[in-house]
Amino acid sequence: MNLAASWLGRRWLAFAGPRTRLPGALLPLVAVAWWLMLRHAVSHASHAPRNAGTEVADWMLMVIAMMLPLLGPTLAEVRRTTYPPAHALAVSGYVLGWSLPWLLLAAPVAGLRQLELMHSPVAAGVAFIASAAWACTAWHARALTSCGLRRPLPPAGLPLAFGACREGWSAGVGCCVSCAPLMLACTLTGHSVIAMLGGFALGWLERSTYRPSIRLGAALALGLGVWFLIFPAAHDPHREHQHHHHGADLQPQARAAHAPI
């Protein structure tokens, strides 16, 4: 497992460069999260209302797949500034702290997803447009500045664990403030592949390129909103749900034509 993780890590670094450095141990986690979410996205059942527990799990998988890779430079800094034997403790503490705000958001998101209204393409399209508008605000810009270590960490031991957790929490709150509208929009599409890949690209544009571009990210979010409003056939969870349960009279080709993207 370690060999596979380090080989993956080397290949990733060669492709993506130092700005995207993610600790090798997290790469399999991100890869599995993407695989599960993509599998979920192409399944008809993904558009049926799911129970709250499943929605929470989907939300966190999406966060791991789309948001965790953007922490690469910060986690590299966490590792650089801690004693080598404490690297795992530092990174774990930081990621744990960072994930807590997202976990807190999972419950209201899961609640929203229980509403029939939240399964229409209009909801997804409007959510993306709203996230584009949010991206143009000063609050969003200020929240983006939380992506990074704010204070030097204690070098080792329990103070390091608590310090890393605290710093991770602080970054996670900023991450949620800046990206939660986008992530909600992705959720409302039923975790569509287009939405997730587009959302990931948007996060990349805002943080990880050499000249971050909030405007380009907002334009991309706006484009995604228009896409999901204009092409409801590409995403109509209610119709897909009906086909799934009542589609015995449809030919297989017709069913496939309505497959979600």
Added chain:
Amino acid sequence: MAWIRKNVWDLIATPGDQTLYWYARGVAAMQQRPITDPTSWLFQGAVHGRPGWPDDPEPDSPWAQLPRDVRETFWDQCQHRTWFFLPWHRMYVGYFERIVRAAIVAEGGPEDWALPYWNYSKSAEQALLPTPFRQPTLDDGSPNPLFVAERNPPANAGEAFLDEQDVSLGALNEASFFLPSGETGTSFAGPETIFEHFGPSSGALERLPHNQVHVEVGRPNGWMLDPNLAALDPIFWLHHANIDRLWEVWLQDPAHANTDVAGWAKDVAFDFHDEAGVPQKLTSEVVSDAATSLFEYTYDELAPAVVPAPLIAAAARTPAPRPRAALAAATSQPIPLSQQRVAVSVPRAAPAASAARAALTAAPTRVFLSLEGITANKPAGAYDIFIGLEGPQAKEQFVARLAPFGVAAASAPQGPHRGAGLSETFDISQAVAQLQASGARSAADYKVTIVPVKGANDAQVTVGRIAIYEG
């Protein structure tokens, strides 16, 4: 046509030379223009930094006259503590020079006017503030556009205020152009970053003499001390012309070269206005060679002044590959600085960590001292840093002068790094080797002493952590 930038003191000593006279005329012309004119003095000053940043400008202030999108595109753009420091300031000074030249030509001045540079490292006499900048009025009694009261009083009085440490050229010994992201070490130009108004740490040239000259000209509360006001002082431009010249001096060594990494050379374009007020975008590769760049200038002298002996042996100067330094010792609590000498013990890692490290490497070839998370409530003065090893042979070695230029801006909670402050890293390999050669125990805890220089001002400065990295 290639313009030649000359030493300001040589120009002053040349009978009949009018370079500084026309500079004053050009500055005066720019100061007359409204801030809405991109070639005005206030607009150009705000390109580096706007007073009150990162807060929005006061509604009744001149800086509020321009819409937000113009302010966000063209103002507060200066690149500090990043590998973009040198090319961005070359573009900034280059366009400024063209704007001033156009104003001079419009007033009947010479077309071959070029911005002088202030070579404060050349001699004690040349370290004085150039004479034309000290006189409050011109010969005709009118206000001197080059004079600014908000400076270090001895500077304006023509007294010595820069010492050898302030203007040290040790940066010219740095072998690497930049420090790759995620590594610990030093470099000539600065660390690899994205577009950064204030990045993680300084390159060697930015730290000394750039930061220290800013601090010493501006102390205790002058414009040059504050990045948001510094460009409003006409001496700022001669200072940065010299920093730009030192970049060219560094490149004279055939072992030195700019980087061709796309992230530095091509991926980031910076926004300026030319002398006609037309917006322009430039990437670093366009200005990597001063003579062939669109600014077409060179310097009258590219021989370095006195350069200190290298801090590390020549064999260790090869830029790559080098071992990755790892944390070896660190404090666990913030250290408040004061107007008194502060000595701090920096304990080594727990035995398990040290053993693990020792198992991987032999004695470290390079040792770095890092002062991390330096914050202050206002612009601060300079400190001298000393390193020692705990034990009966309690000797100390001088490391470097710390000039926390920009610390207040970096400490602003609403700033780009939410008040993370500054960090500075120094190569102490030679100093540690000398301590060990004099009998200090190599595995001893470190001791760092921080001494305020020339009387610290009343800024409350705190160092978040002192760390030692070995590799």
